[in-house]
Amino acid sequence: MTIHMFRDDAYVRDASAVVTGHTPEGGIVLDQSIFYPTGGGQPGDSGTLSWEGGALNIATAIKGDDESIILVPAEPRALPGVGTTVTQSLDWERRYAHMRVHTALHILSVALPFGVTGGSIGAGRGRLDFDMADAPEDRDELEAMLNAHVASDMRVSAEWITEAELDANPSMVKTLSVQPPRGAGEIRLVRIGEGDATIDLQPCGGTHVARTGEIGALRIGKIEKKGRMNRRVYLHLDG
């Protein structure tokens, strides 16, 4: 398994680690990773690995077996051997844009309280698919609501609960827009706002900004009809 460092602190851009394995496809496994692996609609991180006598560009990261994270080199070059201490560095501009868009999509799911059936995160924009029959009536009103949540600069935090706590707290389940993954024993919740002023609380393993103000201005893009009960809503970072 790989320690998922980005879960505890999404703002770590550089960190050391030790190589614990190679995959048959030429991937690298570290004991701890600041690289987020592709999942939940968020792309894997890119960046570099460097060590004494070598360096390698990392194109992306993916999930492996047993909670491991596999770094995928951008070019076929010699890999650092197992046991080598390496320095991992993120393409921070790209990752930070993912964090802003990802958090913005949580806010979109608050402004449009419908079931979410899919989503995708990019560096400048993202989208969610909603289980809704009609397009939102007033785009300007929707956009104003999103930007008001950004302007209020709410705290974004993560907490862990056990499956048993979730089961013992059915009212909490109602606030969850998706059923949490079962079997891991613990579930990570991401909260936007604090206490009674919480606007969103849902299971999520992705990376988020620490305060909604970091998202900056938002603009609603295309709204597409993708089936009788499906509206695809695009959201853009506007600066």
Ligand SMILES: [Zn+2]
């Ligand atoms: Zn999230």
